[in-house]
Amino acid sequence: xxxTINNRAWxxxxxxxxxxxxxxxxxxxxxxNYSVQETFGNxxxxxxxxxxxxxxxxxxxxxGALGRQLFFTGTILLIEVPLGIAIALTMPKKGPWVSxxxxxxxxxxxxxxxxxxxxxxxxxxxxxxxxGHTLNELxxxxxxxxxxxxxxxxxxxxxxWHWTSLVVLLSYAGxxxxxxxxxxxxxIDGAKSWAVFRYxxxxxxxxxxxxxxxxxxxxxxxxxxEPSVLTGGGPGNSxxxxxxxxxxxxxxxxxxxxxxxxxxxxxxxxxxxxWVFYTLxxxxxxx
Amino acid sequence: xAKVTLENLAHTYFNRADxxxxxxxxxxxxxxxxxxxxxxxxxxxxxxxTLLNIMSGLVHPTHGRILFGERDVTGLSPEERNIxxxxxxxxxxxxxxxxxxxxxxxRNRGMAxxxxxxxxxxxxxxxxLTPMLKQRAAGLTADGxxxxxxxRGLVRPDVNLVMxxxxxxxxxxxxxxxxxxxxxxxHQRVGTTMIYVxxxxxxALTFADQVVVMNAGEVVQIGTPVELFERPQHTFVGHFxxxxxxxxxxxxxxxxxxxxxxxxxEVANPLSGSADGKLELGVRPEFVSFGTxxxxxxxxxxxxxxxxxxxxxxxxxxxxxxxxxxxxxxPAQDTYLRFDPGQxxxxxxxxxxTEGVAR
Numbered sequence: 001x002x003x004t005i006n007n008r009a010w011x012x013x014x015x016x017x018x019x020x021x022x023x024x025x026x027x028x029x030x031x032x033n034y035s036v037q038e039t040f041g042n043x044x045x046x047x048x049x050x051x052x053x054x055x056x057x058x059x060x061x062x063x064g065a066l067g068r069q070l071f072f073t074g075t076i077l078l079i080e081v082p083l084g085i086a087i088a089l090t091m092p093k094k095g096p097w098v099s100x101x102x103x104x105x106x107x108x109x110x111x112x113x114x115x116x117x118x119x120x121x122x123x124x125x126x127x128x129x130x131x132g133h134t135l136n137e138l139x140x141x142x143x144x145x146x147x148x149x150x151x152x153x154x155x156x157x158x159x160x161w162h163w164t165s166l167v168v169l170l171s172y173a174g175x176x177x178x179x180x181x182x183x184x185x186x187x188i189d190g191a192k193s194w195a196v197f198r199y200x201x202x203x204x205x206x207x208x209x210x211x212x213x214x215x216x217x218x219x220x221x222x223x224x225x226e227p228s229v230l231t232g233g234g235p236g237n238s239x240x241x242x243x244x245x246x247x248x249x250x251x252x253x254x255x256x257x258x259x260x261x262x263x264x265x266x267x268x269x270x271x272x273x274x275w276v277f278y279t280l281x282x283x284x285x286x287x
Numbered sequence: 288x289a290k291v292t293l294e295n296l297a298h299t300y301f302n303r304a305d306x307x308x309x310x311x312x313x314x315x316x317x318x319x320x321x322x323x324x325x326x327x328x329x330x331x332x333x334x335x336x337t338l339l340n341i342m343s344g345l346v347h348p349t350h351g352r353i354l355f356g357e358r359d360v361t362g363l364s365p366e367e368r369n370i371x372x373x374x375x376x377x378x379x380x381x382x383x384x385x386x387x388x389x390x391x392x393x394r395n396r397g398m399a400x401x402x403x404x405x406x407x408x409x410x411x412x413x414x415x416l417t418p419m420l421k422q423r424a425a426g427l428t429a430d431g432x433x434x435x436x437x438x439r440g441l442v443r444p445d446v447n448l449v450m451x452x453x454x455x456x457x458x459x460x461x462x463x464x465x466x467x468x469x470x471x472x473x474h475q476r477v478g479t480t481m482i483y484v485x486x487x488x489x490x491a492l493t494f495a496d497q498v499v500v501m502n503a504g505e506v507v508q509i510g511t512p513v514e515l516f517e518r519p520q521h522t523f524v525g526h527f528x529x530x531x532x533x534x535x536x537x538x539x540x541x542x543x544x545x546x547x548x549x550x551x552x553e554v555a556n557p558l559s560g561s562a563d564g565k566l567e568l569g570v571r572p573e574f575v576s577f578g579t580x581x582x583x584x585x586x587x588x589x590x591x592x593x594x595x596x597x598x599x600x601x602x603x604x605x606x607x608x609x610x611x612x613x614x615x616x617x618p619a620q621d622t623y624l625r626f627d628p629g630q631x632x633x634x635x636x637x638x639x640x641t642e643g644v645a646r
Contacts, residue, residue, distance in 0.1 A: 181374040184345050189439060190366040190395040199380045199391075 028267075034260035052261035062262060064237065065245035066269075072241055073220045076159045080216060081209070083160070084167025088175055089201070091168075102172075105165045113162075117229025120158040124230075144231065148238035151231050155239055158226060163219070167212045174208035175201060210281045214274060221270055242266055289356030291319040291342065291448060291480065296351035298337055311337040313504040315351070319448075319482065324474045326495035327484045330527070334504040335484045339450050342482070344368050355447050370448045371440020375456045377432030381425040385416055388424045389438045396443075406442050413473065414438045429457045430466055437470075441477060451483045455490065467494060488528050500524050516571075517630070520639045525569045531597060534575065534607050536568045538633070545633055548582050548603035553628035556640060564635040572597065574627035575609035581623040589617060600624065 035053070038046040056062050091101045111119075126132040126143040135142040144150040178200065186196045224243035227233070233240035233248070240248070246266065250259035296315040312334040319325055327335045340346040342353060344365035352361045360368050380388050386407055393403045411417045414434045419427065424435055433454055440449050451470070455463045471494055474481050483494045491498050492512040500508045500515065500523070508520040519525035525533030536547055540558055544551040547568055554568065584602035596611045602624060609624070611617055633640040 179376060179378075181376060181378050184340075184343075184365070184372070185374060185378040185436070185439075187345065188343065188365040188370065188372050189392040191391070192395065195391075195395065199382060203380075203382045 031260045031263050034256045035264055037257065039256045048257065052257040053265070056258055056261045056265060059258075061237075061245065062265075065240055065242045068238075068240065069221060069242040072155070072159075072223075073217060075156055076163070076220050077213065077216055079156070079160050080164045080167050081213060084164050084212065085171050085205070085209075087164070087168045088171035089197070091172055093176055102169070105168050105172075108162050108165050109169075111162070113225035114229050116158065116162050117226040120154060120161075120226075121230050124154045146235055148235060151235060151239050155227055155230060158230060159220065159223070162226065163216060167216065170208045170212040171205055174205035178204045206281075210278070214277060217277065218270060218274060221273075289358075289447060290321040292352075292354040293317040293338075293342070294352040294354065296338070296341060296348050296353070298334075298341060298346065298348045298350075300337075310334075310504050312341070312348075315506055317499065317506060317509070319480055320497075322478050322480055324471070324494060324496050325480075325482045326491035326498045327482055327501060328486070328488060328491040328498050328527075329501035330486055333501045335486075335501050336452055338501070339372070339452055339482065339484050342448065343370050343372050343450055345372075368448075369443060369446055370450065371437075371443070371446050372450045372452065373433060373436045373440060373454045375453045377429055377436055377457065379424040379427070379432045379435050381423075383424055384420065385411075385422055385424050385427070385435060386420040388435050389416070389420075389442050392439055392443050406444070410438045410442045413441070413476065415469075430459070430462045433458065433466065437473075441473075441479070446479055449479050449481045451481070451485075453485050454483075455485075455487075463490075470494060488530075492528075500527065502527070518639075519569065519632075522567060522569055522634050522637050525571065529571055529573075531572055531608050533569045533571045535634070536570075536605050536607070538566050538568045540566065550582055552582075552626055552631060554631045554633045555629050556632050558633055558635075558640055565637075566640070567634045567637075568626075568631060569634050570626045570631040572608040572610045574630035575607060576625050576627070577609075577611075577618050578623045578625040581625045584622055584624045586617070586620050586622065 036047065036049060038048045040046075087105075091105075092098055108116075123129045124132045124142075124144050126136055126145075132142060132144070141147075142150050144154045182200045182204075183196065186200055191199070222243060223241065224247070227239055227241055228244055228247075231239045233244040242262075243266075246259060246262050249255050249262060293315055296312060296317075297310060298312040299310050301309045315338065327338065329335045337346060341348045344360070344363060344367075348361065352359055354360065355368065365372075380391060383391065389407045389410060390403045393406060398406075407420070408417070411420055414437055416431070416434055416438055419431065424432065427435065436454075437449075440446060454470075455466060458466055467490060470481075470483070483491065485491050492515075496511065497509060498512060498515055499506055500521075502521070502523045508515060508524045510518070510520075515524055515528050519528070519533060522533065522535045525535065538545045538547050538552070540546070541551070543557065545554050545557075545566070545568060546552065552568060582602050584600040584607060586598060586600050587606075588599040590597045590599075594613055596613070596617070598609050598611055598617060600607050600609065600622075607624060
């Protein structure tokens with residue numbers, strides 16, 4: 001076989017290699033570098049192999065943070081996805097109210113994350129905050145700075161308020177793209193509204209819902225700013241999610257080795273779950 | 288099953304219906320006989336889909352009534368009318384199997400599963416879907432999906448009417464013919480009234496016993512394919528049906544005779560009364576021939592269309608086409624044209640000028 005070998009073609013991929021290197025590989029490799037060494041002052045490094053990884057994976061603190069993270073992500077997905085679909089279903093499909101609804105829905109998404117945290121922090125203050133004060137006036141014992149349950153409720157309410165819109169907008173986009181003929185056919189077939197939802201709207205929304213769930217999973221799994229501003233991980237460690245825990249280790253205690261190992265494990269979890277989820281959804285699509 | 292009557296039907300999609308141009312359907316009176324195979328033919332935007340949706344109940348007409356038999360169904364929902372409709376783009380429930388798709392309308396009506404099984408088997412046999420019953424509907428080709436749509440319609444007992452809205456649009460050309468003859472055969476077997484909406488004259492003329500031609504929201508002619516061809520009621524029908532379409536030429540009445548290019552022309556429907564309105568002569572290219580005298584014309588082009596040739600001529604500034612059979616000689620550039628008197632007709636304001644006969 002006479003194959004022309006033209007090595008100059010490799011030059012063409014240099015821009016992409018450079019981009020990926022600066023964008024992902026080099027920063028990631030510095031983290032890998034820290035994760036396998038013991039670091040001392042004066043830039044002294046000692047090889048430590050997988051010690052940090054073993055330590056992190058056995059660490060109760062990491063387990064706790066991971067558990068809280070999974071609980072948080074699971075809860076907000078369970079609330080935001082059905083709620084988002086429900087709101088999208090009630091939105092008008094045409095007419096002047098469409099733009100009004102879309103703008104209203106987009107508003108929370110436009111607010112900077114730390115502002116959202118600060119807003120809810122102030123609003124939920126038990127003594128002067130609108131929400132906190134009202135709840136206490138109603139006889140509900142609510143204090144997010146002291147009670148873990150209150151803190152969790154506030155945290156989840158804040159995320160639902162901030163991000164349900166994303167699910168709504170994506171679902172809505174999926175809904176309006178369904179050709180009218182499907183609804184007409186369903187009418188002729190005598191389908192009730194539940195059947196229309198179950199057999200037409202939901203299947204047609206599958207693609208956008210996959211994206212919505214994937215985005216919400218990744219974002220909520222990596223969430224930092226809002227809970228950090230709202231509760232700072234407290235009371236105690238009760239709302240310390242993975243990212244907050246990581247920042248505490250890395251910047252609070254300056255334990256670079258364990259922090260780097262935690263980062264990599266964290267990254268691999270996100271990658272793994274996203275990959276599994278995506279593969280499952282796509283396989284389902286093909287069959 | 289029953290005959291379907293449309294009474295003074297009109298529809299507009301706009302609320303302020305003062306201008307005539309805004310009517311999607313204007314004053315349609317029609318009767319679809321029970322068990323017939325009909326085609327509703329017209330160009331895009333002529334209102335045929337609106338008319339279809341009014342019959343199926345998806346659109347509520349602005350004016351008029353729809354009767355199934357003697358029963359007024361104007362206010363009834365599509366489900367209550369018990370009709371079936373096959374849409375331009377195949378509508379199947381993607382997540383269901385072919386079987387579940389066909390069973391869906393029956394399940395919605397709460398039929399017993401055992402009864403559903405027999406019905407579905409019967410209809411699947413009829414539509415040749417039996418081998419695919421267990422497959423997922425999403426995996427079928429476009430023609431398979433259209434068959435599912437059709438089967439979903441036919442599976443219900445006592446369907447009043449089956450309507451097709453340009454059902455072959457997304458079908459591969461070589462399958463169009465197969466599916467069309469299949470529909471024809473199916474009509475003969477089930478005997479349900481079928482209405483086939485299309486802008487394709489071949490589809491309409493091969494499917495239907497009776498063709499309803501629509502233009503700009505109005506029914507311009509109802510007739511068998513032969514009637515539409517031989518006796519167009521409107522110049523539009525002459526244009527639209529036949530390939531190439533009818534020659535339409537301006538004319539005047541002089542001494543009770545139609546005149547074209549200064550010469551009198553014999554027509555099948557001579558006008559005796561007034562000669563108001565815009566008068567035109569209509570003659571199909573099939574009924575124009577070359578002669579040694581008659582209307583002087585110049586040949587501008589000849590196109591070979593297989594068994595015949597289409598000859599383009601100019602006569603006193605107007606384009607006249609004629610068909611010449613294979614093997615027949617075509618004269619030199621300057622020649623004379625003859626119109627078959629039995630097939631040349633006079634039209635007034637577009638409509639066939641026949642006194643005393645309501646259009």
